[in-house]
Amino acid sequence: MSGALRGVYVDGAWRPGADELVAVNPARPAEQLGRYALAGAADVDDALAAARAALPAWRARPGLERAELLHRAAAIVEQRSEQIAVALTREEGKTIGEARGEVRRGVGVLRYFAGEVSQPAGEVYQSAVEGRFLFTLQEPLGVVAVVTPWNFPVAIPLWKIAPALAFGNTVVWKPATPTPQSSVHVIEALHDAGFPPGVVNLLLGGRSPVGQALVDAPGVDAISFTGSNPVGRAIERAATARGVKVQLELGGKNPVVVLPDADVALAVRETVRGAMLSTGQKCTATSRAIVVGDVADAFEQALLEAVRGLRVGDPLDPAVDVGPLVSAGQRDAVAAHLDQARAEGLRVGAGGGLLERPDGGWFVEPTVYLDVDPRSPIAREEIFGPVLAVMRAPDLDAAIALANDVDFGLSASVFTRDVEAAFRFVRGVDAGLVHVNSETTGSETQVPFGGMKASSSHSREQGRAARAFYTATKTVFLDMPAAA
DSSP, X not given: OOSSOBSEEETTEEEOOSEEEEEEETTEEEEEEEEEEEOOHHHHHXXXXXXXXXXXXXXXXXXXXXXXXXXXXXHHHHHTHHHHHHHHHHHHOOOHHHHHHHHHHXXXXXXXXXXXXXXXXXXXXXXXXXXXXXXXXXXXXXXXXXXXXXXXXXXXXXXXXHHHHHTTOEEEEEOOTTOHHHHHHHHHHHHHHTOOTTSEEEEOOOIIIIIHHHHHOTTOOEEEEESOHHHHHHHHHHHHHTTOEEEEEOOOOEEEEEOTTSOHHHHHHHHHHHHHGGGGOSTTOXXXXXXXXXXXXXXXXXXXXXXXXXXXXXXXXXXXXXXXXXXHHHHHHHHHHHHHHHHHTOEEEEOOSEEOOTTOXXXXXXXXXXXXXXXXXXXXXXXXXXXXXXXXXSSHHHXXXXXXXXXXXXXXXXXXXXXXXXXXXXXHSOOSEEEESSOTTOOOTTSOBOOEETTBOSOOBSHHHHXXXXXXXXXXXXXXXXXX
């Protein structure tokens, strides 16, 4: 990394921070990628003060001017897309093709919410009182704390920050520490686009002291969090006790259900993509495959052949399908699940262990377990790695019951040519995102994103749902004065 040490951006300027972080390449950990500033408690106070001071002018600024700044930021990210994608791949480990796709999505998010500014922002109602004009306004919440994970270090921050700014809020953002350069790129684009000082602030740092201080601060009006269930639920308890609006997107244990009439080649391709790409490090990743009836043998055979054929290695190599896990800690967490499966005596169809490479790196073999007991932890716990549990069910009803028999409810897919069966699945599965004949990981910016049960706070992100979260509805009763 060239230039001054970055990682803490407050009131329109970079500052040195309280400590430093050295980022490394997960494909070859001996390669240091750069040094980054880490925020301390004083930086949290300063960032919140800057966001509060910038709020009156920002919320009063015409919406179309705010939209123009988002359009400028989109153009900058697009212009720098290859630089950002390479940095993302080097520090997070997803393949360069996936990183390029994520950056393109970030550009689309910025443009979408720039367009949303000009959409209707309130409603007019008929009143029961003669002469009364009855209408609603959607007004910004104030200062929003945004806390984001490392697995989509460009797209997830932008789908939170862009609508927050578009609708007149100011932002203090704490990203996860494994992907500092991606965070710096996002802020540099917003800075260069001309967002005023204090409107958006960056605090790179860990949960303690930065994350905890941020979400506990009295100057925060709303919190949007994507990450682990334990941390998210702790934030929810603290925030709701103070009357702070909170939005959580948490984990998943996402199933695909393959029915006897399915296109097996399609089901295998999409299941492998959902389970193994991004090294399984997605909250929407496919973690369970539930196969119904006599298609099971053909599906499993083709699935194992496809998984064994995946190319694992340096994610900057365009020929590679699966890169490393993001960190040694994440690799060890996945390895613990593999050890547990081994101790249970689960039947391994592919993989099942760590992958040693000459340059080191935090690699795990793409892994499939067959005939998994639905009570096994492999079938119930979020792993966040390239691990798939395959189970069998006698019919659709039993498959839906298995799909629902976990704490999570984020995403689910069914593969079938039968429209009636597809709608039975859509109606019966407990998931906020339901796919028919496509992988569990797909989503689009213009539609709501979010889960059920332990996967969410039951709020939704993206699309028009973003306006609903980042604004408060004000109902106005306007009675006309009598003529003088």
